[in-house]
Amino acid sequence: MQTGVLKLKIRTLNRGKLERLLDMQTEFTACVRFHCERISILGTTNATEVHRDCYREARDLFRLPASTLQQARDKAIAATRSFLQRKKRDRRANPPTFREPVPLRLAVENLKVLPDEGMIRVSTPDGFLWLPILIPACFAAAARLQHAVSEIVRKGKDWFLMLAVKTEDVPSPQGERPHFGIDLGLANVAVLSGPGVVKFFDGKPLRYIQGRFFGYRQALQQKRKTGMVRRSKGKESRWITGMNHRISREIVDLVVAAGGVLHVERLKGIRERCKGTAKTNRMLHSWPFGQLLEFLKYKAARAGVEIIEVDPRKTSQTCGKCGHAERGNRLRQAVFKCKRCGHTTHADLNAAHVIAARGACSPDMGEVTAPLSGEAMVTRKGRHRGNRNLESSS
Ligand SMILES: [Zn+2]
Incomplete structure (x- = not known):
């Protein structure tokens, strides 16, 4: 027994x-x-x-x-x-x-x-x-x-x-519980992957809003309207907080519905991992990944969902199917193609797969084999259509 x-x-x-x-x-x-x-x-x-x-x-x-x-x-x-x-x-x-x-x-x-x-x-x-x-x-x-x-x-x-x-x-x-992984990023704010569920949270609205506020504040600064600059900053951060609440709520609800475990990347080092132009740097520093994780954690705790932090190293280069890790696996920002097994998918979705699989095999979970299926149902998010039609040939 x-x-x-x-x-x-x-x-x-x-x-x-x-x-x-x-x-x-x-x-x-x-x-x-x-x-x-x-x-x-x-x-x-x-x-x-x-x-x-x-x-x-x-x-x-x-x-x-x-x-x-x-x-x-x-x-x-x-x-x-x-x-x-x-x-x-x-x-x-x-x-x-x-x-x-x-x-x-x-x-x-x-x-x-x-x-x-x-x-x-x-x-x-x-x-x-x-x-x-x-x-x-x-x-x-x-x-x-x-x-x-x-x-x-x-x-x-x-x-x-x-x-x-x-x-x-x-x-x-x-071990019976389905494992969900989340990848955080710039192109997509978050990508959730689990058995039968794939959800993209497009970063486009966020980038648009941030660009608008940035331009607006630059104009104000030239006119030396510091009070309005400050208020504009408050408005922007409230917008982002609202977005983080919406995203985290939706993610936690999906995981609760499946009775799953949620795996997220440990945040330390996300800034070092994403290097880029002045523009992406500006977005990185104003993009509060921390807040989204914080919201996820407390919402998960309230809903009785276990949330496990996973080592995020090389998640973007590792193949979600065969586990092969190589820098060349990532063809472009959005495209992942494994050099060994040829598995092709959206890069952020692949990272979310890897996070879930890694979490499922972590010592916290006891003996568990990664129950991730390669086939996943793609749920699209309303009007924002990005470059996510790549979830295809694998
Ligand atoms: Zn592979």
């Missing part, structure tokens, strides 16, 4: 529920620390002995259900054992401290998942705590499976349920 872990986002909680959850986590953390200390005094990690020594005291000290106390004990035992093993190899190894709030571990009987209601039920000393949860459609079936000991973790402001599901026929629920 294998177990897979589904990471499910808990929806925004009202203050009462949040307080109860926080209280329980604090109790749990304290309880784990208590057991850790006792284990080091006892000098044994034998569960029966630890239980005999601590159980009654822990019951009096902590307001937690009995089985949750046991989870805290097991967690302390596991952490101590791993510390002792590390110490064998490295004498400077540090004992576990549990300074951060420890993920709240829930025994099977303390957690009930109701995918249809979009709720989970957690047993607390004061009765049940119902938490609203976001379960993507593709996970609903897996969430209904029998589950094992699971955890509730907190990341920043967000809470997630790490649901361990016992499964025979779904070896790795993570």
Whole structure:
């Protein structure tokens, strides 16, 4: 019997529920620390002995259900054992401290998942705590499976349920998820690629607007109207912010609909990678890739979509089909043609493929083979027609 872990986002909680959850986590953390200390005094990690020594005291000290106390004990035992093993190899190894709030571990009987209601039920000393949860459609079936000991973790402001599901026929629920990649650039602001979905966000409207504002401000500057220049800058940045909101919303919605994982390039170095004329440089420095990524990240987090940053090196030169990397692969700005296998496609789309494939194979994802299909449906974006009719012979 294998177990897979589904990471499910808990929806925004009202203050009462949040307080109860926080209280329980604090109790749990304290309880784990208590057991850790006792284990080091006892000098044994034998569960029966630890239980005999601590159980009654822990019951009096902590307001937690009995089985949750046991989870805290097991967690302390596991952490101590791993510390002792590390110490064998490295004498400077540090004992576990549990300074951060420890993920709240829930025994099977303390957690009930109701995918249809979009709720989970957690047993607390004061009765049940119902938490609203976001379960993507593709996970609903897996969430209904029998589950094992699971955890509730907190990341920043967000809470997630790490649901361990016992499964025979779904070896790795993570691997089942479709992988989406995004390539950012100038010709196309963003290109999204995933199984059955290809979406171009043309950079033409942006370039047009930026050109207009630039010319307008130059004229104003000559007339020394600095106030108007400033206002014009504010107007331009609001336009761009609006565009970034629209693009990120559309991308996240597409990924949510497919229940996928989103892979983006790590941004460091994008300016070094795109070198060009004074004009492209001006656009680069005024083109906030950072903002688009930021929006993508928070929108993805809210929607419970996992977003993974991928090493962007050579994505534009690597073949999405055979993996061959060579500078000559990129024929022109927009055309990619692999020198080895002859795979021909739009260069930005190829880069998005490569990012998705690279992300799918990254250690974060566990064992996953890139499930990208070469055939993709092209969805066009309204009136802006660019040089994207190249997605053809491959
Ligand atoms: Zn190739």
